[in-house]
Amino acid sequence: MTVAPPPPAATAAPAVRQLSPAATARLLGDWRAGGPAYLALADALRAAVLSGSLPPLTRVPSERELAAALHVSRTTTSGAYARLRELGFLVSRVGSGTVTTLPHGAGTARGRVPAEAGDAPTDSPAGDHGEPPVDLAQATPSATPALHDAYAAALEMLPGYLGTGGYAHLGIEPLRAAIADRYTARGVPTTPEQILVTTGAQQAISVLTHAFVGRGETAVVESPTYFHALEPARRLGGRLVGVPVGDVETLASAVRRTRPRLVYLVPDFHNPTGHTLSAEGRAAVRELADRAGVTVVGDETLTDLALDAGAGVPGPFAGEGTSPHVVTIGSASKSFWGGVRVGWVRADPQVVRRLARVRESADIATPVLEQLAVVELLRRADEILPGRVAELRRRRDLLVGLVRDALPDWRVPVPAGGLCLWADLGRPLAQALAAAAVNHGVLVTPGPAFTPDRSSRDRVRLTFTREPDQLAAAVPRLAQAWAQVTAGR
Numbered sequence: 001m002t003v004a005p006p007p008p009a010a011t012a013a014p015a016v017r018q019l020s021p022a023a024t025a026r027l028l029g030d031w032r033a034g035g036p037a038y039l040a041l042a043d044a045l046r047a048a049v050l051s052g053s054l055p056p057l058t059r060v061p062s063e064r065e066l067a068a069a070l071h072v073s074r075t076t077t078s079g080a081y082a083r084l085r086e087l088g089f090l091v092s093r094v095g096s097g098t099v100t101t102l103p104h105g106a107g108t109a110r111g112r113v114p115a116e117a118g119d120a121p122t123d124s125p126a127g128d129h130g131e132p133p134v135d136l137a138q139a140t141p142s143a144t145p146a147l148h149d150a151y152a153a154a155l156e157m158l159p160g161y162l163g164t165g166g167y168a169h170l171g172i173e174p175l176r177a178a179i180a181d182r183y184t185a186r187g188v189p190t191t192p193e194q195i196l197v198t199t200g201a202q203q204a205i206s207v208l209t210h211a212f213v214g215r216g217e218t219a220v221v222e223s224p225t226y227f228h229a230l231e232p233a234r235r236l237g238g239r240l241v242g243v244p245v246g247d248v249e250t251l252a253s254a255v256r257r258t259r260p261r262l263v264y265l266v267p268d269f270h271n272p273t274g275h276t277l278s279a280e281g282r283a284a285v286r287e288l289a290d291r292a293g294v295t296v297v298g299d300e301t302l303t304d305l306a307l308d309a310g311a312g313v314p315g316p317f318a319g320e321g322t323s324p325h326v327v328t329i330g331s332a333s334k335s336f337w338g339g340v341r342v343g344w345v346r347a348d349p350q351v352v353r354r355l356a357r358v359r360e361s362a363d364i365a366t367p368v369l370e371q372l373a374v375v376e377l378l379r380r381a382d383e384i385l386p387g388r389v390a391e392l393r394r395r396r397d398l399l400v401g402l403v404r405d406a407l408p409d410w411r412v413p414v415p416a417g418g419l420c421l422w423a424d425l426g427r428p429l430a431q432a433l434a435a436a437a438v439n440h441g442v443l444v445t446p447g448p449a450f451t452p453d454r455s456s457r458d459r460v461r462l463t464f465t466r467e468p469d470q471l472a473a474a475v476p477r478l479a480q481a482w483a484q485v486t487a488g489r
Helices: 008-012 021-028 037-051 063-070 074-087 147-161 173-185 201-212 231-235 248-258 279-292 349-359 368-379 381-406 430-439 468-486
Strands: 058-060 090-093 097-100 195-198 218-222 239-243 262-265 295-299 326-331 343-346 420-424 459-463
Touching: 021 037, 021 063, 037 074, 037 430, 063 074, 074 090, 147 368, 173 195, 173 343, 173 368, 195 201, 195 349, 201 231, 201 262, 201 295, 201 326, 201 343, 201 349, 218 248, 231 239, 239 248, 248 279, 279 295, 368 381, 381 420, 381 468, 430 459, 430 468
Parallel strands: 218 239, 218 262, 262 295, 295 326
Antiparallel strands: 058 097, 090 097, 195 343, 326 343, 420 459
């Protein structure tokens, strides 16, 4: 086997994190997908990088350590690592170990490796089909056609800000006012002082976690949940406790038992399950937040994406918006385009100021031009969103029908909103499927990536944000990968 040299930039990059042999084994789960063991292991590691669960610049165990942890031969791990170096996913240096990286050319929009909100595009290598894989892992729709006009309007407004230093630490006033007005129109009286503009919703999650969760302290999350919401607490050394989605009684018990500093929920068209919390559940969560004195975050980034008639949310998560313990997050990414890196937090003014101080240690302010564009997008939201939702509905229905026809043993519920399907495989083979799917030209995210305890091994998340022809091409390849994984089992 000829090993291609990695690109110079990847060779020079030092590791910023390290994965132990035991953690690697847990991450990979049941990775054996048929065929030569070294190729199956290489595919599993490559799928973990592409799904974001094994980030670039991570030092992986040595071949000998990984062989012991996985109970395989050194020949298997050596062959897998050689394959990944050839593909550009690993770089090995004397004295520095072996580090994950991205293939040469990363940064184009053909494939992806998630970084922010699970959705930053980079170049992905082709699978056996000889072309870039179809991405059913990325949950970002393409841009609304109104985006160009929104930026044109923003450029017209920009001269009014050029005489300033350009740093609006809390966000520019027109955007804070527009966001506040949108909450007020939904029945949550809000003032601009209750709004902090962030660089995407992911930054909002990170800032909230840094503000409330320290080493050894607890954060309660739904299980499964948005997987990039788990990362900040893990990096800080916090303890993650999972509760079933929509189970407020179990949530209350976990809060009483663990006394968490933060609770993170996705109440509307939950990522990844599609569940929406009832009006009674929302009221119970708000009462719990006040009674326990715990900060509860409701991530409403998917709220605009009600795909079925009558599938609107029961009401804003914040209710009347008076509790200092209830915080909500919003974003322009899902409603308009992921490339518009503008998100926000709605909270008590004292919490907003606290979050702004925490945020300034990493990012002083969100770019002014993007904020001005979002002012225009929010102004036109009622005009833009119906067409966007209708197209996503068509793609959801297409993908559901294709998967049910090609994989009749799977259980594929139809979500009332959001951007993804939470498919039940009926067997705990999600990680093996994700690994095999890479070489069949499809990217999917296995269920354990969404849980704090690496459970949901019988589930995969399939997004329906790609073009219809891509969805149609992906499902037969996915069925081929499933046949490979289940052969002889």
